[in-house]
Amino acid sequence: MPALDPSDALIVVHVQRDFLPGGALAVGEGDAVVEPLNRWIDRCRAAGARVFATRDWHPPDHCSFEAQGGPWPAHCVAGTAGAEFAASLRLPGDCRVISQASDPAREAYSGFDGTELLTQLQRAGSRRLWIGGLATDYCVRATVLDAVKEGFETHVLTEAIRPVEVHPGDGRRALEEMRAAGAIVEEPAGNER
Numbered sequence: 001m002p003a004l005d006p007s008d009a010l011i012v013v014h015v016q017r018d019f020l021p022g023g024a025l026a027v028g029e030g031d032a033v034v035e036p037l038n039r040w041i042d043r044c045r046a047a048g049a050r051v052f053a054t055r056d057w058h059p060p061d062h063c064s065f066e067a068q069g070g071p072w073p074a075h076c077v078a079g080t081a082g083a084e085f086a087a088s089l090r091l092p093g094d095c096r097v098i099s100q101a102s103d104p105a106r107e108a109y110s111g112f113d114g115t116e117l118l119t120q121l122q123r124a125g126s127r128r129l130w131i132g133g134l135a136t137d138y139c140v141r142a143t144v145l146d147a148v149k150e151g152f153e154t155h156v157l158t159e160a161i162r163p164v165e166v167h168p169g170d171g172r173r174a175l176e177e178m179r180a181a182g183a184i185v186e187e188p189a190g191n192e193r
Contacts, residue, residue, distance in 0.1 A: 004047035009126040010040050011111060011147075012053040013133030013140050015089050018075040018082035025075040027135045029162050031086065036160035037132050038090045045092055050124050053091055054111035054133070054143065057083060057099035064107050078102065096120055110142035118150055128153040130186075132160030137170040141178060148182045158187040 018024040020031045044051050056076035064070035076083040078099075085091060098117045101108040111117050121129070129152045131144050140161050147154040156178055163171025179185045 004043055004049045006048040006050075007125055007127045008044065008047065008049040009121060009124060009129050010037075010044045010049065010051045011117075011129055011131045011133075011143060012037055012041075012051065012089070012091070012095075013111060013131060013143055014054055014056055014076075014135070015086045015133050016055055016076050016082065017084050017086060018056075019134045020086055023075070024073050024082055027162050027164055030134050031088075033132060033134060033160045033162055034086050034088050036157065038088075040130060040132065040157065040160065041090055041092060050096065050121075050126060051092055051094075052096045052098055052111075052117065052120070053085065054098045054100055054115075054117070054139070055083065055085065056139075057102045059102060059104045061104050062101065063105055064101070068104075070107075109139050110146045111139070112143065112146040112150065121152070126152070128155070130155045130157055132157035134162060136161045136163035137166075137174040138164060141174040144178045144183050145181055148178075154183045156183050156185045158185060 019027050041051055057078045058076050060077050064072050065074045098111055098115050100115050108114050129147050133140055144154055144156055175185055
């Protein structure tokens, strides 16, 4: 694993209570991403690298919700307990929080979609991104693909991601797509996430 420096940035994707076991849209083993991400947060702090955390921040009538004809149960409604970050996630005090999907009429899976993430990364001088969180086959996938398109050297932390798996194999297919797009998939031996 290469050493980190201040031009690196960690992006923690959607590690929110509604995506954890018992949440409104729970990801299987979603809580297992927290400790690996905490280790990466510690590494970033030691190296002077930036930490960003994206979050769904939906209005109550968001288009993705089943009540509005969307595919998902209501989740991560802005200001509710379900939208809070996992209690055990140790985000640093200077973490940049990026709220997304707050327009009721527009879905946004990528942390870059309709947010200030790109601008903030550019201002920070970030060149290499390390991305983990929830879920592999949705918001992690979309964020990674956009990061690659924007020209960042993009690393996917497979120890720190878990898929929704609406269809069996979605997580594996998402990783293959990210790798094919140019992301570096940091996959420990035997990991099939």
